[in-house]
Amino acid sequence: MIRALLLLAMAIAILPLGPTGARAEPEEEIIADLSQNNVAITTRFVGSEILVFGAIKRESPPPGESPLGLIITISGPSEPIVVRRKARRAGIWVNADAVHIDSAPSFYAVSTNAPMREILIGSEDLAHKISTRQAISSFWTTQLSPDTPDFIEALIRLRRQAGLYQFHEGGVRIRAETLFRSSVRLPSNLVEGTYSARIFLTRNGRVIATYRTAIEVNKVGMERWIFNLAHQRPLIYGLLSIVIAIIAGWGASSAFRYLRG
């Protein structure tokens, strides 16, 4: 309840300042699409490449003096996680400290057309939660400790190594200040759910237009069936895995005996 009220208060505080809110007729608008809005995780899934492309629509010629910024983010479903740090205790390395993070995207890719700090100012980043650091919400971190930032940095580093967090400065190509395209590689270790793709158009570091669309990532076919069974009917799933194991083991060894005559 308190959390909801606080969020509401924050939203109200931000709204009037919001760059897209007040204008009746935006000078520049984003028109965009994705190469695919559905990603199917099958048994042979090895990852996927998503192409984001579009154009900037405007009534008048582009305002030349201020640089154009374009930022594309793709984020996976957020979930609470725990980051742990090992320390040496009695001669061995064990998990010692832990920080609970309320919500971190399972996947997050940011692509820009220019260095981030040149096209986005801090307050806009904070309002729209664009950079990876802002996308991770640690506001309600239950175990406040002075080195919480270290843990969040470690989270970003680990997920970057796994290809789950990506940052491509210059990953967005713009032609004649109008057409743009960028591609994002989704790795094979994806979490399923609704992913959101956002495009931000900035001038002088301020967001002047946004575009948002969804990408559905789902297990299909056998993967879907196994996963659902395991979570919805765990007892039947457990029994079934034993039966399958016995058939596979017994079957393969009988086949061998048969082959040897």
Added chain:
Amino acid sequence: MQVYLPIAEISVSAFLLLGLGGIVGMLSGMFGVGGGFLITPLLFFIGIPPPVAVATGTNQIVASSFSAVLAHLKKRSVDLRMGSVLLAGGLAGAALGVQLFAYLSRIGQIDLLVQLSYVGFLGVIGFLMLLESLRAMQRARKPGYRAKRHHHTWIHALPLKMKFRRSGLYISVIPPLLVGAAVGILSAIMGVGGGFIMVPAMIYLLGMPTKVVIGTSLFQIIFVTGFTTIMHATTNYSVDMVLAVLLIVGGVIGAQIGTRIGTRLKAEQLRILLALLVLAVCAKIALGLVLEPEELYSISRLKGGA
């Protein structure tokens, strides 16, 4: 060929998994061990989350022991009564072990417990096996030695005695119950069958004759690991069917090759090799605990099995 594992939620090469199952199957065929103590750490090394590795490991053991149990039942080398007593203890132990596993996963100490258990048990067993086989080799050179059986110890003073005809024993049910429970806990935590504990315990602690030991221990293991699989599936949702099937198929093929190699080697040589293998796995895991890890941080998701 990459295969996406639905529960582990990662994509791994199918040939790597078949090969892994094959190598472990070959070793288990050569040495006559279940191989759970090898397959679970190997799954950690290739990046399968520990809960999935442990739960799927137990599932794989059911498959690899099943045809062996059938063979032993046919040869009548299973003491069903002793097996049932061990099993009763084993089920209680496994139930406890799975709860312990779920609790330690929540507080982030499960890796530590699994690693420590491996280091402790593999270290002790490997060392004892090495000593024993070295001694056996010395004995083989000195003829005229006879091993003595049936030494009377405190085991025989306990109450609740029961007759185990096939083993030719009249002992209390308490020691077999405790042995079963200990193995059940190990099975749930380490993803192993526990034969490497059970067999020595049956011979040295319970004084069972060697001819029924293997069959009876397999009989107990198949039920305990089956039960553990179901418990892991219902408590931690961490059994991966696709992973299990790939390991099993590789394992069965490897076991056939291993059995052939095994018959060409001498028993003492085999035991020394196995002891060295066990000690090598133990050393690898121990180093991981003692050396400063490259990455101090780790992430765990609160939802889901992995």
